[in-house]
Amino acid sequence: MASEANPTIDLQTLRSRLNQLNQMQLNSNRNQQNLALESVSPYFLHPRESLGTTLIAIELEHNNYQVWERAMWRALREKNKIMFINGLLRRPTQEDPLFDAWERCNTFVVSSINHSLSLNIAKSVLWINTVEELWRELKQRYCQGDMCKIAALEEEMFASKQGELSVTDYYTQLKTIWEELENFCPVPNCSRCIDMCTCELSIMRNYREESQVVRFLRGLSDQFATVRSQIMLMKPIPKLESVFASVLQQKNS
Structure with a gap:
C-alpha cells in the first residue's frame, strides 16, 4: 500500500x-x-x-x-x-x-x-x-566639418566685444559660443577620480574656465576697466558666474 x-x-x-x-x-x-x-x-x-x-x-x-x-x-x-x-x-x-x-x-x-x-x-x-x-x-x-566650424566659432569668440550691448546680452552671446564649442570638443568626464577630480582633466577644465573669464573681461567696455583689473589680479581667478555678477553689481552701483 x-x-x-x-x-x-x-x-x-x-x-x-x-x-x-x-x-x-x-x-x-x-x-x-x-x-x-x-x-x-x-x-x-x-x-x-x-x-x-x-x-x-x-x-x-x-x-x-x-x-x-x-x-x-x-x-x-x-x-x-x-x-x-x-x-x-x-x-x-x-x-x-x-x-x-x-x-x-x-x-x-x-x-x-x-x-x-x-x-x-x-x-x-x-x-x-x-x-x-x-x-x-x-x-x-x-x-x-567640425574643424571648420570650431575655427569659425573661435574667430567669433575672439572678435566679440560688448560695444553697444548690455552686459547681459554680451555675456549671453559669449555663453552661446562657448556651449557650441563645448559640444564640438568637450573635456571628457573623469572615470578614475572618485569624489573630486584632481587629474589632468581637472587641469584642462580649469584652464578652459579661466580662459573664458579672461575673454569675457577683455571684451567689456572701458567703463569696467577698474573691476576688470581687480579681477584679473585675483589668485585664483573667480568662477565665470561670480565675475558676471561682480560686473553687474558695478554697473548698477
Whole structure:
C-alpha cells in the first residue's frame, strides 16, 4: 500500500510546483506590463501625447545640427527617452510582455524627431524605423566639418566685444559660443577620480574656465576697466558666474 501511495504524492507535489511556477510567471508578466503605466518608466507615454507631438521649436537644417541636437536631447531627456537613442534599451523579443510598449515608445520618438526635420531631410530618413538608427544616421550626416566650424566659432569668440550691448546680452552671446564649442570638443568626464577630480582633466577644465573669464573681461567696455583689473589680479581667478555678477553689481552701483 505504501509503495502505491508514493507515485500519487509525487504527482500532487509536481502539480503544485507547476502551478506555483505558472503563477510566478504570470506575476512577472504583470509586473513588466505595469512598467508602461509608471510615470518614471522609459516606457511611459502620457495619454495626451500622440504621433503628431512637436517636442522642440527648432527644425533641423543642413547647418544647425549642434543646436538642434542639444534641444532634442534635452526634450527626450525630459520625456525619459534617452535610452532609446543611445541603444541602452534594446528592442525586446516579440514574446516579451514589454514588446508592444517598446514598439509604441520607439514609434513615438521616431515620429517626434521626424516632425523636427526639414522636409527634405525628413524624406531622406522616412524608412528608418528605430530611434537609435535614426539618431546615428543624422549625426553621421550633419555633425561634420567640425574643424571648420570650431575655427569659425573661435574667430567669433575672439572678435566679440560688448560695444553697444548690455552686459547681459554680451555675456549671453559669449555663453552661446562657448556651449557650441563645448559640444564640438568637450573635456571628457573623469572615470578614475572618485569624489573630486584632481587629474589632468581637472587641469584642462580649469584652464578652459579661466580662459573664458579672461575673454569675457577683455571684451567689456572701458567703463569696467577698474573691476576688470581687480579681477584679473585675483589668485585664483573667480568662477565665470561670480565675475558676471561682480560686473553687474558695478554697473548698477
